[in-house]
Amino acid sequence: MSGPWKDHLAALRRVVDAELGETVRVEPMRRGQYDTVSDPDRPAFDIDAAHLRVSGGQDDLGGVGSRSWSTLIAGGEAELHVDPDAYPAALTLRKGDQVVATDRSGAPRFEVARVDPDQRSRLVLQMSLKS
Numbered sequence: 001m002s003g004p005w006k007d008h009l010a011a012l013r014r015v016v017d018a019e020l021g022e023t024v025r026v027e028p029m030r031r032g033q034y035d036t037v038s039d040p041d042r043p044a045f046d047i048d049a050a051h052l053r054v055s056g057g058q059d060d061l062g063g064v065g066s067r068s069w070s071t072l073i074a075g076g077e078a079e080l081h082v083d084p085d086a087y088p089a090a091l092t093l094r095k096g097d098q099v100v101a102t103d104r105s106g107a108p109r110f111e112v113a114r115v116d117p118d119q120r121s122r123l124v125l126q127m128s129l130k131s
Contacts, residue, residue, distance in 0.1 A: 009121050013083045021048030024080065025100040026093065036096055045089050051081040051122075052101060054108070054129075076129030078110050081122040090123050099127060 028042035038044070055077050080099060082090045097112045110127035117123055 010083075010085050013121060014086065017048050017083055017086065020051075022052050022101065022103045023048055024052065025102050026090070027098040027100065028092070028094075029096050029098055031096070039097075042089075042092055045087070046102075047082055047087050047090065049080050049082050052078060054078045054101075076108075078127040078129065080110075080125040080127060081119075082125065083121075084117075084123045091117070093123075093125060098130065099125065 024047050025044060026047055027044045028039040029036040030039040030041075031037075078099075084091050093112060093115055095112055095114065099110045099112065101108050101110070109130040111130050112125050113128050114126040115123065116126065
């Protein structure tokens with residue numbers, strides 16, 4: 001996309017994020033010897049993201065209609081849309097990084113499962129709820 005439309009779209013994203021934005025804390029992670037640890041090469045940062053959609057709940061380990069399992073697991077999923085022009089550090093995000101929804105009750109923590117950089121105007125992070 002080039003020309004005035006790109007500038008108009010960037011201005012629109014800034015306005016929407018300023019009005020409807022929700023602050024999230026991004027914590028880049030790397031694989032440690034036994035677990036994931038903070039990545040010292042990529043510092044944590046805050047983002048005002050306009051769209052954090054959380055869905056999911058509990059799921060039966062045995063599948064639909066199964067009565068053989070009595071254990072339920074958390075199956076929360078989330079999708080975060082980020083303006084990469086306003087937050088260029090978001091372009092360094094990758095699978096395993098963590099996002100904390102600081103504006104929400106209990107500040108739920110999510111783990112990035114997939115990064116989709118191919119959207120028209122936003123970077124889309126697909127995430128799963130961390131327990």
